[in-house]
Amino acid sequence: MDDLDPNEYKIGKPERLFNLTCLLLHYQEGLTKNEILRAIPAYAEDYVEGGDNSSLERKFERDKDTLRHNGIMVEAVIPKYEDENNQVSRYIIKPETFYWPKELKLTPRQLALLNLAAEAWAGGSLSGAATKGINKLRSLGMLSEDDGILGIAPRLSSYEPNFREINNSISDRRVIQFDYRNPKTGEILTRKLEPWLLRRVAGQWLVLGYDQMREAPRNFMLRRMLSGVTIVRGSQPFDPVDPKKVDAAVQDLEELAAKQVAIIKVKPNTEAWFRYQLDLAGPGTDGKVELHYYDPYVLAEQLREYSHQVQVLKPDTLAQLVKSGFEKVAEHHA
Amino acid sequence: MPNSNFKDSDRFNLMLALTAFLVDGGEYRIEELVTHFNAPEEEIREAVRLIGFTELIEIYPRGPYQVDFDELNQGFVSISFSHSADLTEVPRLSPRQTSAIVAGLVYLRSLPGLAEVGEIEELQNILASGINREESTLEIDIVPGSIDADLVIVRDALSRGLSLRCDYLNNRGETTIGRIIEPLRLEPTAEVVYVRAFCPEKQSVRSFRLDRMRQVQVLEDRPIGEQARSAELNDEIYTPSENDLDVVLEVEPEAYGLIHDFKPAESPEQVSKYVKRFTVKIGDVRTLGRIIARFGGAARVISPPEAKKAVHEFALEAISGKPKRTPKDAE
Numbered sequence: 006m007d008d009l010d011p012n013e014y015k016i017g018k019p020e021r022l023f024n025l026t027c028l029l030l031h032y033q034e035g036l037t038k039n040e041i042l043r044a045i046p047a048y049a050e051d052y053v054e055g056g057d058n059s060s061l062e063r064k065f066e067r068d069k070d071t072l073r074h075n076g077i078m079v080e081a082v083i084p085k086y087e088d089e090n091n092q093v094s095r096y097i098i099k100p101e102t103f104y105w106p107k108e109l110k111l112t113p114r115q116l117a118l119l120n121l122a123a124e125a126w127a128g129g130s131l132s133g134a135a136t137k138g139i140n141k142l143r144s145l146g147m148l149s150e151d152d153g154i155l156g157i158a159p160r161l162s163s164y165e166p167n168f169r170e171i172n173n174s175i176s177d178r179r180v181i182q183f184d185y186r187n188p189k190t191g192e193i194l195t196r197k198l199e200p201w202l203l204r205r206v207a208g209q210w211l212v213l214g215y216d217q218m219r220e221a222p223r224n225f226m227l228r229r230m231l232s233g234v235t236i237v238r239g240s241q242p243f244d245p246v247d248p249k250k251v252d253a254a255v256q257d258l259e260e261l262a263a264k265q266v267a268i269i270k271v272k273p274n275t276e277a278w279f280r281y282q283l284d285l286a287g288p289g290t291d292g293k294v295e296l297h298y299y300d301p302y303v304l305a306e307q308l309r310e311y312s313h314q315v316q317v318l319k320p321d322t323l324a325q326l327v328k329s330g331f332e333k334v335a336e337h338h339a
Numbered sequence: 340m341p342n343s344n345f346k347d348s349d350r351f352n353l354m355l356a357l358t359a360f361l362v363d364g365g366e367y368r369i370e371e372l373v374t375h376f377n378a379p380e381e382e383i384r385e386a387v388r389l390i391g392f393t394e395l396i397e398i399y400p401r402g403p404y405q406v407d408f409d410e411l412n413q414g415f416v417s418i419s420f421s422h423s424a425d426l427t428e429v430p431r432l433s434p435r436q437t438s439a440i441v442a443g444l445v446y447l448r449s450l451p452g453l454a455e456v457g458e459i460e461e462l463q464n465i466l467a468s469g470i471n472r473e474e475s476t477l478e479i480d481i482v483p484g485s486i487d488a489d490l491v492i493v494r495d496a497l498s499r500g501l502s503l504r505c506d507y508l509n510n511r512g513e514t515t516i517g518r519i520i521e522p523l524r525l526e527p528t529a530e531v532v533y534v535r536a537f538c539p540e541k542q543s544v545r546s547f548r549l550d551r552m553r554q555v556q557v558l559e560d561r562p563i564g565e566q567a568r569s570a571e572l573n574d575e576i577y578t579p580s581e582n583d584l585d586v587v588l589e590v591e592p593e594a595y596g597l598i599h600d601f602k603p604a605e606s607p608e609q610v611s612k613y614v615k616r617f618t619v620k621i622g623d624v625r626t627l628g629r630i631i632a633r634f635g636g637a638a639r640v641i642s643p644p645e646a647k648k649a650v651h652e653f654a655l656e657a658i659s660g661k662p663k664r665t666p667k668d669a670e
Contacts, residue, residue, distance in 0.1 A: 017350075018347040019348075020354075020389045020392060022347075022351045023354050023355070023390070024393055026355070026426065027425055030426060031425045046394055073433075074348070074435070075352060075436075076430070076431050076432050076433030076434065076470065077430065077431075103430055104428045104430065104431065105428065105430065105431050106468065107428075109465050111465070115465075118447065118454055118458070118459070119440060119444070119466075121443070121447060122440050122441075122443030122444040122446070122447055123439070123440050123443055124443075125443040125446050125447065126439060126442075126443060131435075131438075131439035131442065132439075134433075134435045134436045134439040135443060137348070137349060137433075137436050138432045138433070138437060140352055140356040141355065141356045141429060141431075141432055141436070142432070143376055144429050145429050156494075156524050157453065158524050158526050159450060159525075159526070160528050161442070172478060172479070173435070175478045176434055186592070186593075188593075202479070203442075203478060203479045204481070205446075205479075205481040205482065206482045228592065228593050228595070229593060230592065231592050231613055276508060279508045279551055279553075284553065285553075305635065307530075307633070309629075309632050310633045312656060312657040313656055313660040316660075326635075327635075330632070331635070331654045331658050332654075332658065333636035334632045334634075334651075335651055335655055338631075338639065338640060
């Protein structure tokens with residue numbers, strides 16, 4: 006494809022957006038819509054002088070949205086002498102909103118840490134956004150070959166198809182809905198939530214927010230969502246939440262974990278004995294371990310891995326949960 | 340078509356980043372840019388080509404950026420620009436890009452010994468002031484798991500390219516005293532930390548669980564060997580082999596995570612409203628017991644019979660409290 010016939014070459018979207026960005030950065034007094042449509046080759050090829058350009062205008066509007074999602078703000082300004090006449094809006098990208106602030110310098114070590122932070126998403130829910138972000142920062146300079154960071158591949162990735170949508174709705178303060186299975190009863194209900202914060206607790210992703218059905222803050226485990234997450238149709242963005250409320254709800258969950266204690270007994274010299282570090286506990290240990298937990302269903306899963314090596318002494322409900330799980334598995338595989 | 344849009348915006352971002360990087364006038368080998376931007380060579384070439392094609396009618400009839408296409412064909416990249424080119428500095432990040440990286444930082448903070456808390460917080464502040472938004476609230480938070488002191492020792496060995504000695508408990512519940520391994524990479528995951536290491540005795544790369552190591556010690560006089568240094572590490576903890584058995588699994592949403600863990604070659608089939616079915620390669624069916632049983636019914640083996648039997652036995656042994664047999668070849 007070295008010899009492109011200019012008449013056949015179709016201008017792609019990345020090129021169009023790039024041209025638009027260069028153009029709007031260049032004219033600091035701004036350009037009218039028609040001036041823009043005539044100056045960008047991808048628009049100009051469909052532009053009809055003095056004719057109907059409404060589909061082209063819609064394309065321009067969509068491109069502005071795409072730029073906004075990429076952190077580039079296209080602003081419409083109306084020159085003072087034109088009063089409120091928005092027919093003569095001029096579009097600009099203000100350099101101060103476009104360029105990374107000059108005073109924010111990054112050391113090679115900082116860049117390497119940011120790189121590692123972005124790579125933690127590899128293959129995961131926010132991998133696309135993280136890669137795009139870090140690529141911009143990489144143009145600030147070379148990465149350090151920092152010995153302390155080499156050889157570590159932290160992975161945040163997990164299979165959470167709803168993660169990105171929830172994250173976006175937190176940024177945009179949109180009310181979401183999803184079908185959720187109650188682990189206790191198995192009942193499936195459609196829940197409406199004003200999402201505040203995504204948290205990973207004990208290896209599980211939770212979304213904390215205001216539950217409109219219970220009229221109180223609640224946590225939902227992403228794994229238990231049975232449907233996709235959608236924005237509630239016709240709903241308005243909710244008001245910014247008071248950070249104190251979020252902190253209080255986070256604190257509530259921590260207090261629950263502090264209060265909920267399980268006691269297990271571990272068989273000596275098994276894998277579980279090692280896992281719960283009883284080999285380090287000294288010869289006098291009775292093999293009992295206290296575990297604090299957020300969610301009995303998650304703890305039951307972890308304990309099931311150790312099969313008969315652990316026995317739940319307290320509470321009974323947890324012991325039952327572990328056992329009934331095994332019974333179901335035995336039944337399914339009989 | 341969200342996929343193709345996604346790709347478009349990736350390419351657009353790369354064009355912005357490359358331009359800001361290359362306007363300093365330097366010449367780079369294309370491989371350097373591939374490493375630096377962690378992007379495929381084809382994408383770098385295409386982005387550079389498109390930057391060179393930029394034209395704005397009336398302002399820059401030749402385009403603001405000139406790319407030497409002959410040099411590009413030979414694998415060298417540089418751009419020159421007219422004095423009035425505008426994209427001369429690094430663009431800001433979008434709030435979403437920022438929040439993804441901040442979440443990664445929050446995660447790094449939860450890993451002990453990697454970076455000072457103050458260092459991470461400073462980076463969070465830098466990122467927060469780099470976006471176009473007045474309020475910047477935390478959207479993602481990660482609660483640190485239990486801290487393993489040995490992590491710091493393993494990191495020390497890794498950074499200095501030295502071997503480790505430790506006592507290691509394998510899957511069979513046997514402890515090898517004074518096992519020597521040559522660490523290559525630390526892989527913290529949601530529940531456990533894996534150490535990928537070359538085992539000189541077994542002559543291959545293996546995954547070790549940090550929580551099963553004891554008496555971890557750095558061997559000052561034993562740098563890792565040539566074989567370890569040239570060992571290839573792929574992203575999977577488990578690499579399927581040709582002798583593996585095809586096992587069909589069904590999962591409810593609560594166990595969809597298994598699809599991510601196993602990464603089946605073919606995408607899962609939706610067999611009912613909530614249930615997905617997929618096929619995975621398993622080396623030893625006896626390892627399936629714990630993997631399937633932990634979900635307490637949300638995951639099940641459909642075939643073959645020997646795999647079903649292995650899970651059945653695991654569950655029965657757990658209920659009766661009798662010891663189970665364990666795989667012979669797993670670490």
